[in-house]
Structure formats: C-alpha cells, structure tokens
Amino acid sequence: MILVTGGAGYIGSHFVRYYTRCRPAEKVIVLDNLVEGHLEALDGLANVHFERADINDFESVKKILQKHGVDAVVHFASYCYVGESQENPSKYYQNNLGGSISLFRAMDEVGVKKIVFSSSCATYGVPERVPIDETHPQSPINVYGLTKLLIEKILDGYAYTKNWSYIALRYFNAAGADKSALIGESHAPETHIIPLALKTALGTKDQLQIYGDDYDTPDGSCIRDYIHVEDLASAHLLALEKLSEQRGGQCVNLGTAHGASVKEIVALCEEITGKKINHSFSPRRSGDPARLVADASKAASYLGWHPQHDLRSIIETAWKWEQSKRY
Numbered sequence: 001m002i003l004v005t006g007g008a009g010y011i012g013s014h015f016v017r018y019y020t021r022c023r024p025a026e027k028v029i030v031l032d033n034l035v036e037g038h039l040e041a042l043d044g045l046a047n048v049h050f051e052r053a054d055i056n057d058f059e060s061v062k063k064i065l066q067k068h069g070v071d072a073v074v075h076f077a078s079y080c081y082v083g084e085s086q087e088n089p090s091k092y093y094q095n096n097l098g099g100s101i102s103l104f105r106a107m108d109e110v111g112v113k114k115i116v117f118s119s120s121c122a123t124y125g126v127p128e129r130v131p132i133d134e135t136h137p138q139s140p141i142n143v144y145g146l147t148k149l150l151i152e153k154i155l156d157g158y159a160y161t162k163n164w165s166y167i168a169l170r171y172f173n174a175a176g177a178d179k180s181a182l183i184g185e186s187h188a189p190e191t192h193i194i195p196l197a198l199k200t201a202l203g204t205k206d207q208l209q210i211y212g213d214d215y216d217t218p219d220g221s222c223i224r225d226y227i228h229v230e231d232l233a234s235a236h237l238l239a240l241e242k243l244s245e246q247r248g249g250q251c252v253n254l255g256t257a258h259g260a261s262v263k264e265i266v267a268l269c270e271e272i273t274g275k276k277i278n279h280s281f282s283p284r285r286s287g288d289p290a291r292l293v294a295d296a297s298k299a300a301s302y303l304g305w306h307p308q309h310d311l312r313s314i315i316e317t318a319w320k321w322e323q324s325k326r327y
C-alpha cells in the first residue's frame, strides 16, 4: 500500500489519478492538510482513501502509516513559492524540512523504508553548464531550493544507517493538466507562466508580466524546461517500481531536455487559444538564471522513462482545464 503526502495538490493529485488508472485494484492513501490542496482533485476516485493530516503531526502520521499497512511513501507535501521562502524562511524550514523530518521519523518507527521524494531543479542554483545533469554541483540560491537539498541529504542518511531506498526526483517546470480536464493546476497565488498566460488569454487577468527581455538567449527571454504533469506522474510510478529492487538512494532529473523561452510560450499560448495575450516586460528578477534545461538521460536509462507530451500538448491540456476549472 502506498501513502501519498500532498496528494490533493497539483502534481500529487495527477499522480494519484494516474496511479489508480494504471493499478485499478490497488488502494492509495492520500495524506494532505489542504493548506494548498483541493479535495475536489480526488473526486470520483474509488480506491483513494483521504486522511486530512499534517506531516508535522508525528503521532497522527505514525497511526495512519500503521493503520493502512503502508510500505512506501510518495512525498509531495511542501510549500512551493520561491519568493515567499526568501521572505519567510522559517515557514519553509518548519514545513518542508521539519515536516519531512517528522514524516521520516514516523516512517522509521513503523519500519517503512521506501520513499519517492519531490525534489527540484532549484537545488542546482545558477547552472555552471546546461543541460544540467545530476552530477552538476548543488548550490541553491533560495531557501526553497535549500530545503529540498537538505531533505535529499537527510534521505541519504537514512539510506546509510537504516537501509532505506529512495529516489529523489528533481523536477524542472511542471505544467499542463490531465487530459480529462477534471483536474489541473490551481495555486493561489499563481506564479507559473503557463497558467498566468492562459488566465490573461481568458480575461481573468489583465496583463502578463514578463521578467527580463535582455538575457543572453536568442529572443532575450528566459528559457525553461517544461514537463507535462502526466509525464511526471508516470515517472513516479516507474520510480516506485524501481524501489523494490534498488538499494540506497538515487537522484534523477525530470525534464524533457528541450528548453522554451517565455516569448515562445506566449506565442504558442496565443496560437492555441486564438487570443492576444496582453503582456509587458519588467526588469529581471534577481536569481533567475537565463537557461534551465535538464539532461534527462538518467531518467531514460535508470527508470526507462520517456516523456510523451510536448509543449503544445502541455498548453492544450492546460487551456482545456483553465476554461472549465472547478477549483
């Protein structure tokens, strides 16, 4: 039985839906405190049992793990706003780091030794080389990225001392929505470029703000590696399968190895929606690298993972969701 922390959030809920499609006979336990998540994201999933709880609540988490006979955890629960992590580091240390430590302690006490962890390309900081592979030095430049790196290190400690098996998946930019359009991205506030561009196309947002058009890139705007949320979901299932044979820990990038600039995103959003996206440029934000693109070869060789969606499919599914959003 698997337990999914943060399973009512954006990526977690897509993973849960994907998992129940692939393994209809298996039950999934979702643990989420709903600070950011949406219970509606789990609507209609027969084999999902929801536990409203906080990963910081050691006793409750321990009971939940025991009660359901959990043998592996997929750990998405986290705060995710880079800017907020700089303004309020304690909030991020407490929830992301403290919450993970509490979760790991509960797992340790009940003997759960397998975990897939949502890490991030933010652990690399400003890249020395692009594409970024897993051996690239990790020097995060924000508190959010630092919490993810520290959690990777703590998992390493459990692997050495307690024979845990873990896979830390370092995602690049998650985007897109389930093809059903029943679930999709819904953050408050929203900070991600694709939903913001689509909200502008829809008219629920006046103007899209683009930070910097003087980067050393072909069109002057930042380049990022966008990865469809369903492709992320499939990688988590492969990682879980891998954990049954793996000893120790592994870190794996999840990206497409293709970069797209902000201006290219805007142009493709305009083409797909058929609407003009009102946008303006402001100065660069500090700490925003010009290019962040994954070397995703380890995900292919180690997990057998090959992303199925391109940027068009990301924007098409996100647009379908944006127009029919339920939460």
Ligand SMILES: NC(=O)c1ccc[n+]([C@@H]2O[C@H](COP(=O)([O-])OP(=O)(O)OC[C@H]3O[C@@H](n4cnc5c(N)ncnc54)[C@H](O)[C@@H]3O)[C@@H](O)[C@H]2O)c1
Binding pocket: 005, 006, 007, 008, 009, 010, 011, 012, 031, 032, 033, 034, 035, 036, 037, 038, 053, 054, 055, 056, 075, 076, 077, 078, 079, 080, 095, 099, 118, 119, 120, 121, 170, 171, 172, 173, 174, 175, 187
């Ligand atoms: N979205 C991206 O592009 C991206 C990129 C890299 C890594 N990640 C990581 O992926 C994971 C999921 O991201 P997301 O975009 O789905 O975020 P999200 O905010 O939509 O989901 C996070 C979920 O965790 C829950 N949660 C937070 N703190 C909790 C706690 N203390 N106890 C229980 N539940 C708690 C929230 O309610 C929410 O449902 C996060 O760990 C994030 O850092 C995301």
